[in-house]
Amino acid sequence: MSITAKQVQELRQATGAGMMDAKRALQETDGDMQAASELLRTKGLADAKKRSDRAQTQGAIGHYLHYQADRPVIGVMVELAAETDFVAKSDDFQNAARDIAMHVAAARPSWVTREEVPSDAVAKERELIAEQAKHEGKPEHIIDKIVEGRLNSFYSDNVLYDQEFVKSEVYEGTVGELVQHLASTMGENISVARFTRLQVGETAE
Template structure:
């Protein structure tokens, strides 16, 4: 086992918010590399978060965000398992960030499974017709349509959208990371976006 320096533990704690013993264990597992230890902690945290996802989240808070032009804003219900977690800085930061994201990104649905079947079928038919007009072979059209449907989800479903501050990270990833940090299930329950004149 590699010698773990106090400075490496300190840096890892500052960068991940993980406990000292978890940081020591992670550094020991990966031979002392802080970067590898960050990945290790994320993987372990995400695995724990997946186990927590089945637990009931019936507490939480309502968040709001209004853009500084006062013409667009959002309301968000974010649930946690306990009031204790709903009062933490991490939970409140997550709620604020998601409400701000909704205001900026204008999602139409919460999750992919919330897209009405008729809306999805209409989108698919539009894609099929476009591909036929482009002369794509029939046997490839459905495969291409699948890819376009994934892009449709990523542009219209909140949990699938790339986070406005870091497009490589989905909103779902933000929630899962916070679950891993706080040790409780967190659920984005519903949202509404308001824009003057809409």
């Protein structure tokens, strides 16, 4: 059965699947939109794992300059990684790289993911939170729960993927969720590889 571009686009909009995934699902279900949607949902976790195992050798650099009194005072560069140059060259991908750079300028994260946070920094934060809780007179048996809850706040302040995306008119959710959405939509393994933020009068972050 011949599958039209319109059918593929409708399925992509309904499911957030990549173009080739949507086309294959329609072909396997003889163009049945509902069956194709169910097939994509069934395969979703497996496909996500396949994407995460594939190498990212392409990408784009997103950059942003923040001006004050007619001079740039904050500069950010973000490497958004992808598998193919086809995706990396797309407007959606490059716009996302630039938007994430703008986010970094505003939100000042220190790391991309939680895994990058040094263990000694996490241990120190845990100690500080526990001491604060004791100073506030919190019962001993709930201090561990308080530590975990406030540690999440530490991550949302300092880890890029845990931060709420500042351009909520573009995407509502965290930066990590935005990147996952981009990967699902484009059918590729996509991630923020690294970033750097420079501000006049401050050391590099």
